[in-house]
Amino acid sequence: MFLLQQGPAETSAYMIAGYAVIFGIMLVYLISLHVRRRSLRQDLEMLQDLEEKEQ
Amino acid sequence: METKPRLLTILDTVTVIMLLLATAMVFFYAPMEATMGQVQRVFYFHVAAGWVGMVSFLVAAISGVAYLITSDHKWDTAGLSAVEIGIAFAFINIVTGSIWARPIWNTWWTWDPRLTTATVMELIYLAYLMLRSGIEDPDRRARFGAVYAIVGFVSVPLTFFSARLFRTIHPVVIGSNDPGAEGTFDMTTRMLQTFLFSLLTFTFIFADLLWHRIRIGRLADRVEQLRLKTMQ
Numbered sequence: 587m588f589l590l591q592q593g594p595a596e597t598s599a600y601m602i603a604g605y606a607v608i609f610g611i612m613l614v615y616l617i618s619l620h621v622r623r624r625s626l627r628q629d630l631e632m633l634q635d636l637e638e639k640e641q
Numbered sequence: 642m643e644t645k646p647r648l649l650t651i652l653d654t655v656t657v658i659m660l661l662l663a664t665a666m667v668f669f670y671a672p673m674e675a676t677m678g679q680v681q682r683v684f685y686f687h688v689a690a691g692w693v694g695m696v697s698f699l700v701a702a703i704s705g706v707a708y709l710i711t712s713d714h715k716w717d718t719a720g721l722s723a724v725e726i727g728i729a730f731a732f733i734n735i736v737t738g739s740i741w742a743r744p745i746w747n748t749w750w751t752w753d754p755r756l757t758t759a760t761v762m763e764l765i766y767l768a769y770l771m772l773r774s775g776i777e778d779p780d781r782r783a784r785f786g787a788v789y790a791i792v793g794f795v796s797v798p799l800t801f802f803s804a805r806l807f808r809t810i811h812p813v814v815i816g817s818n819d820p821g822a823e824g825t826f827d828m829t830t831r832m833l834q835t836f837l838f839s840l841l842t843f844t845f846i847f848a849d850l851l852w853h854r855i856r857i858g859r860l861a862d863r864v865e866q867l868r869l870k871t872m873q
Contacts (some may be wrong), residue, residue, distance in 0.1 A: 597680035604683035604740045626860045633867040
């Protein structure tokens with residue numbers, strides 16, 4: 587593909603897209619961990635309250 | 642409520658600093674490749690993400706063996722956590738590879754042995770999650786999951802060696818390339834340093850995420866136990 591090319595190809599847009607995907611997916615995964623943790627903590631607190639009321 | 646271990650806070654901090662450093666090295670320290678241009682910079686995190694994917698699935702297989710020997714649920718949690726992280730990073734690897742391929746191979750996708758085996762590997766582990774979600778009994782789910790993670794691991798060395806064993810256009814970083822490989826380049830010292838530091842950084846990211854995910858798994862187990870107790 588680069589046989590007749592002089593100098594580096596102009597591929598900056600692909601690089602930006604690549605790093606957007608990398609950081610985007612990592613960010614989404616981190617947010618999903620945070621959301622799950624917060625929701626589990628709320629569930630735990632609610633269940634502990636229920637348990638205390640029953641006793 | 643379980644407090645966050647001090648060591649995990651240190652690991653979080655070190656990992657973030659390393660990621661910032663690795664990113665700076667990719668953009669400002671590593672030279673631009675002479676033919677491919679800027680898109681070659683995707684290579685550093687593309688390979689590192691693939692590395693994390695494969696290490697995750699190895700950890701899942703080891704956790705599977707440990708669960709079958711001990712029947713301790715902490716290994717089931719570790720295995721599930723590793724698979725989840727592995728799927729995310731293997732996905733990053735596949736998508737960034739496709740983005741790199743567009744200007745280099747002039748196509749987003751081709752059914753090359755490396756691309757095919759990587760996709761099959763990803764699908765195998767997505768099926769792991771589906772299998773688990775279909776089983777209600779925790780012991781049975783853990784046992785099936787453990788066996789599946791061990792058997793599914795066959796796809797990992799197959800993916801790793803596919804670019805070395807079969808005719809392929811995918812470049813090989815370590816070891817000899819197929820003469821038909823397209824997008825190969827000679828790594829300069831700075832490129833090699835950036836590449837190795839990226840691998841190390843992503844290994845830290847994996848360890849950090851795994852620890853966090855296992856803690857969530859343990860919390861989920863506590864919630865489940867308490868829920869069963871209050872229902873009785």
